[in-house]
Amino acid sequence: MNSPDDTPPDQPADQPGDRPAGPPADPVVDRPERVKTDVDAGVLPGRAAALLGEGFRLALTAAHQDSDALRVVYLFTKARGSEGEPERRTELHVRLDPADPALPSLARFSFPAGRFEREMHDLYGIVPQNHPLPRRLVRHHHWPRGWYPMRDDAGAPPRFGDPEGPYPFVQVEGPGVYEIPVGPVHAGLIEPGHFRFSVVGETILKLKARLWFVHKGLEKLFQGKFPDDAMPIAERVSGDTTVGHTLAFCLAVEDALGLRVSPGAQRMRAILLELERLYNHVTDLGALCNDVGHSILNAQFGRVREQLLRFNARATGHRLLRGGVILGGAVLRAIPDPQALRALEADIAELVDLALGHTVVADRFAGTAPLTADAARDLGALGYVARASGIDADARRDHPFTDLRPALTVPTAATGDVLARFQIRAREITTSIAIINDLSYGMYAGAVSYWPALTPPAGPVSGVGIVEGWRGTIVHRVELAPGGALTRAKIVDPSFFNWPALPIALTGVIVPDFPLVNKSFNLSYAGNDL
Numbered sequence: 001m002n003s004p005d006d007t008p009p010d011q012p013a014d015q016p017g018d019r020p021a022g023p024p025a026d027p028v029v030d031r032p033e034r035v036k037t038d039v040d041a042g043v044l045p046g047r048a049a050a051l052l053g054e055g056f057r058l059a060l061t062a063a064h065q066d067s068d069a070l071r072v073v074y075l076f077t078k079a080r081g082s083e084g085e086p087e088r089r090t091e092l093h094v095r096l097d098p099a100d101p102a103l104p105s106l107a108r109f110s111f112p113a114g115r116f117e118r119e120m121h122d123l124y125g126i127v128p129q130n131h132p133l134p135r136r137l138v139r140h141h142h143w144p145r146g147w148y149p150m151r152d153d154a155g156a157p158p159r160f161g162d163p164e165g166p167y168p169f170v171q172v173e174g175p176g177v178y179e180i181p182v183g184p185v186h187a188g189l190i191e192p193g194h195f196r197f198s199v200v201g202e203t204i205l206k207l208k209a210r211l212w213f214v215h216k217g218l219e220k221l222f223q224g225k226f227p228d229d230a231m232p233i234a235e236r237v238s239g240d241t242t243v244g245h246t247l248a249f250c251l252a253v254e255d256a257l258g259l260r261v262s263p264g265a266q267r268m269r270a271i272l273l274e275l276e277r278l279y280n281h282v283t284d285l286g287a288l289c290n291d292v293g294h295s296i297l298n299a300q301f302g303r304v305r306e307q308l309l310r311f312n313a314r315a316t317g318h319r320l321l322r323g324g325v326i327l328g329g330a331v332l333r334a335i336p337d338p339q340a341l342r343a344l345e346a347d348i349a350e351l352v353d354l355a356l357g358h359t360v361v362a363d364r365f366a367g368t369a370p371l372t373a374d375a376a377r378d379l380g381a382l383g384y385v386a387r388a389s390g391i392d393a394d395a396r397r398d399h400p401f402t403d404l405r406p407a408l409t410v411p412t413a414a415t416g417d418v419l420a421r422f423q424i425r426a427r428e429i430t431t432s433i434a435i436i437n438d439l440s441y442g443m444y445a446g447a448v449s450y451w452p453a454l455t456p457p458a459g460p461v462s463g464v465g466i467v468e469g470w471r472g473t474i475v476h477r478v479e480l481a482p483g484g485a486l487t488r489a490k491i492v493d494p495s496f497f498n499w500p501a502l503p504i505a506l507t508g509v510i511v512p513d514f515p516l517v518n519k520s521f522n523l524s525y526a527g528n529d530l
Contacts, residue, residue: 032080032087032399039092041103044074047092048106048113051076056090057380058106059466059475061116062490063124065152070096070126072103073490074113075464075477079398087399089464096126105131112380112497123150138212141167150220172198172205180511184213191525195514202510207503211528218530222478222489227253228327230486234476235322237491238527242318243269243276244469245491245527246325248476251401252489253327256463256480261328265448266402267439268330272321274432275336277470279308281425281432282348284522288422289355291516292364300351304344311336329449338437345433352426356419365419369505369517372416381501382494383472384424385521389416395468407431407438416505421520456484471495471524493527 039047052058056076064071071093078088094103105128107114117128118137125148128134136143141164148154171179177200184192192213198206218237222230227249234249235242247269254261286301309319314334316324324331355361371381376389386393387410394410411427413420457480465476472494479488502521509517 032089035088035090037090037092039094041094041096044092044094045104045106045109048074048076049109051090052109054078056088058110058113058116059473060464060477060490060492061113061120062477062488063120063126063150064479064488065098065124065150066095070098070101070124072096072120072126073477074106075475077399077466077475079393080400101125102127102129104129107131107133110380111378111500115496115500122148124148125151135168138215140212141165149217167210169196169208169210170206174200176200177205184210191529193525197511197514199511202512204506204509204511204514207506207514209499209503211499211525214525214529216530219489219491222486225486226484227478227480227486230489231327237530238493238524239320240280241276241469241471241474241493241524241527242320242322243272243325244467244471244474245476245493247273247401248465248467248469248474248491249478249489250325250327251465251467252463252476252478253465253480254463255465256461256478257457257484259328262448263402264443265329267443268332268448269325270396270402270404271332271336271436271439272315272324272330273467273469274436275308275312275315276321277432278429279305279312280470281429282308284425284519285348285352285355285422287519287522288365288418288516289361291519292361294355294358294361297351297355297361301348304347304351307344311340326447326449329447331447331449332443332445335440335443335445336436338440341433341437345430348426348429355422362419364513364516365422366417367415368418368513369509369520370415370417371501371505373414375504376416376501379501379504380497381472382497383469384421384428385472385498385501387412388420388424390414393473395466395473399466399468399473401467404435404439407434418516418520457482460487469494471522471527472498491527491530493524493530495524495528499523499528 056078059077060075062073074092076090080087105117120126122138142160142162144158145163147158180197182195184194194210196208197204221233234246237245282301282305286298290298312321313319315332371389373390376386376391390412392412396404396408409431411424459482462479467474475492477490481487
């Protein structure tokens with residue numbers, strides 16, 4: 001679990017001119033207020049409803065198998081308030097009898113809770129009582145009944161078959177209604193997902209997305225590993241979100257062990273996070289233009305993307321920024337050149353103006369697939385999807401691991417359509433460049449790390465890491481056994497929250513606009529299909 005300090009002998013962690021070392025003066029990055037409570041299943045709904053009523057959100061639900069019981073952890077988080085109210089995190093732990101693992105469903109209070117419960121039922125056999133939609137979520141119908149792969153007694157996978165027949169898609173009936181099945185195999189490199197459209201004419205009445213064709217058992221792979229051995233898995237949760245998931249995992253482990261990471265390392269981490277946001281947002285802007293037939297603009301955005309990927313390679317040695325975030329620190333081989341970033345910012349702004357100044361592009365974007373603020377809030381939408389619908393939420397501000405003020409601004413829009421999702425990305429690019437240039441002032445390249453020979457924890461410990469990835473808020477929660485090995489790692493990618501929003505936004509949209517709308521959400525299959 002332990003590795004030596006990675007700071008080169010001739011490169012101290014904090015150089016003259018860098019911000020001072022030691023505990024940061026700003027209290028916003030101090031350890032958030034934590035509450036952990038064991039509750040009986042019978043009082044769970046009341047406690048959960050009270051927390052949601054106080055403005056908490058359900059960030060994560062994770063099942064665990066202890067030596068004598070099944071245990072479910074509900075993590076509720078509340079953003080840091082503008083009036084100095086601290087960030088708050090509350091965990092409710094419910095112990096269940098392994099012979100009869102049942103607990104009351106929270107689906108009537110929280111839509112995301114209902115999906116977490118279906119996931120737990122598929123993987124652990126925990127039954128959410130009175131669930132309004134108790135159908136399978138993760139397990140496809142060829143998975144055998146009664147086999148729960150995350151349980152310790154699951155054993156080797158049994159023979160797969162077709163015990164329950166085809167997936168029970170809801171059928172829309174009426175004059176002229178027909179179905180269009182798409183996938184799960186798609187053209188190009190897109191990962192597998194099945195989309196079932198109910199259509200009249202060209203208008204989509206209902207879409208059902210069936211995912212989890214590439215469920216990898218990723219969380220099971222973490223179990224039994226020491227944190228440093230698990231780093232390659234964290235880096236590969238979703239290939240386009242290397243920094244986001246690795247950082248969330250590191251923050252969770254550091255939280256569990258009580259390790260305070262130096263301010264210099266946290267600033268380096270924040271720079272890497274913004275570099276990841278930049279190249280992905282630029283890629284999406286080009287792809288959205290391409291989906292309305294403007295391939296020249298896509299090529300130009302691709303040119304900018306290549307420059308950003310080369311920035312990444314100079315910064316970490318890897319175009320997708322692998323190796324930049326390490327336990328206890330960060331590695332930044334080269335500081336992004338502020339003048340080069342400003343030139344790219346002007347380049348991107350010109351391309352955005354060209355796109356929105358084109359009447360065909362503007363017409364296809366404006367008013368297409370709006371997601372209302374109420375729907376986004378009810379579904380628990382995150383990231384640019386939520387902000388385009390007017391939800392003012394960003395973990396960089398609400399759950400900060402370092403202070404990004406004054407460069408950080410959180411743009412929102414009101415229309416929730418493809419145009420708004422395009423514009424939010426463009427505005428976030430400007431913010432990311434401002435953050436990078438602000439944080440890199442006076443910074444020296446190298447490694448900043450503090451991963452000492454820690455005394456292994458004497459008892460079980462747990463920790464949470466929250467990061468605003470480029471798609472939205474990422475949450476990792478880990479538990480470590482005495483000695484430091486991982487006993488549980490729970491991962492929540494923002495796509496888990498945002499996938500249900502896509503069918504809602506597509507209601508009333510014409511079928512030819514599906515690729516455009518899908519790209520405006522750009523949800524991760526890998527991050528969802530863990």
